[in-house]
Amino acid sequence: MPFEHSPILQSIAQQCHRYEAMGTAAILAVKSSEVAFQPDPSCNSLGTLVKHMHGNMRSRFVNFMQEDGEKDWRERDDEFVNSFETQEELLKAWEEAWKVFWDAVEPFSDTDLDRVVYIRSEPHSILHALHRHMAHNAYHVGQMIYLAKMLRKEEWKSLSIPVGKSEEFTQKKRAEAKRALAEGDLRPDLDLNQITLPSRDLAKSVEFYEHLGAILIVDSLPRYARFWVPNGGTTFSLHHVEEPLHDPRTVIYFECRDVDAQVERLKSLGMEFLSDPTDERWLWREARLKDPDGHEICLYHAGVNRVNPPWKVQP
Structure with missing residues (x-):
């Protein structure tokens, strides 16, 4: 499986595959005579949506790491003038756009996520650029499905939970999860995402x-x-x-992309540090200070080494 050692990239890939498949289903649901259909002159047709997304993905992901994502050769305004006449042309453009995307991102690993790319001269981490891509696709794929559903009416086959089947679907999923847990195939759901600290002076601590x-x-x-x-x-x-x-003995850890810049910023606000940024033997870069109640705070950057250090326990 691609990205099998990267839960973050694996999650992004799963969602992108889902949007690609949903867009394909919308295209396959329409006839060639419906490619240019607009419910209103102010609305995009399926043809313009695919043309725009094709142009966007090619611009963003051709030479992804080497060039700005808004290419000089891109004609964005022209993307909203439909030039497709058949369903086959739509499908070809859709598949071509996604191939450009997958060819660009499949070599990535967690160590690449902090690397910087540019879109219209604005810096983005690769992770930010991928999230931006997902949001853009979700927006327009939803429009594609709406148009296809409008055209097919009662013939449309739902791509999600059909109306009136929500409770049945939920009970089915709960039964599957219970069975998997009983058979040892599923770990109990667990996410550490909230910590409460005691404080003698909340006003000072809130400001900190x-x-x-x-x-x-x-x-x-x-x-x-x-x-x-x-x-x-x-x-x-x-x-x-x-x-x-x-x-x-309690230490609260906050990860930041650039520990040195964060320390410099906080020192300019008058904060004193117990230790300046240091590369530790466990491959984290750390700096430490205390909050107004004396809790030790560690600002650090670990990147991939937080979850996948070289000495990670292997299953």
Whole structure:
């Protein structure tokens, strides 16, 4: 399986294969005489949608690492003028566009995700560029399906859970998961994404963590506050306590793409560090400081070595 050692890339590939297949189903559902159909003059036809996505994918992923994703030869405005006449032409262009995409991304591994590419001179990590690609495809594939469904009416075959079958589908999936768990084929669902810390001065601590880059999402001062860390989707919270905090062994880790730049920024805000950025023997680059309550904070970058270090336990 492609990307078998990269859960992130594997997840992106699964979704992209899904969008590709859904777009193919929409194309196969229409007749050649319907390629240029527009429900309204302001709307795109299936032909213009495929032409636009074909142009977009070729521009973005031809010479993906070497050239800007907005190529000089691209004529974006012309992509919204349909030039397809048959279903076969649509399908050929659709398959060609996706081949360009897959040829560009299949060599990647987790170590590539932080590398930088450019789209209209704007820097993107490869991970950001792939997420941008997924969002763009999801937007337009949805339009393709809507048009195909409008044209086929009652003949349309649902690509998701049919109306009226939601409960049946849910019960089926639950039964499958229960059976797989009983047979040892599925691990219990587990995701560590929330930590709560005690704090004697929430106001100071809230200011500290906002400076770090966390986003305050629950403000119940002076009793409680919760933050969201957008890059990983994790949340953590602070709750007020009166008693002294005695345990110095707890360390909270925040990963950042550029530890040195983050440390420099925080020092400019007056924060003092226990240690400056250092390459550790476990292949993480770390810097440490303390929050107002004395909790030790580690800012680090591990990249692939967080989950897949060279000494990872092999199954």
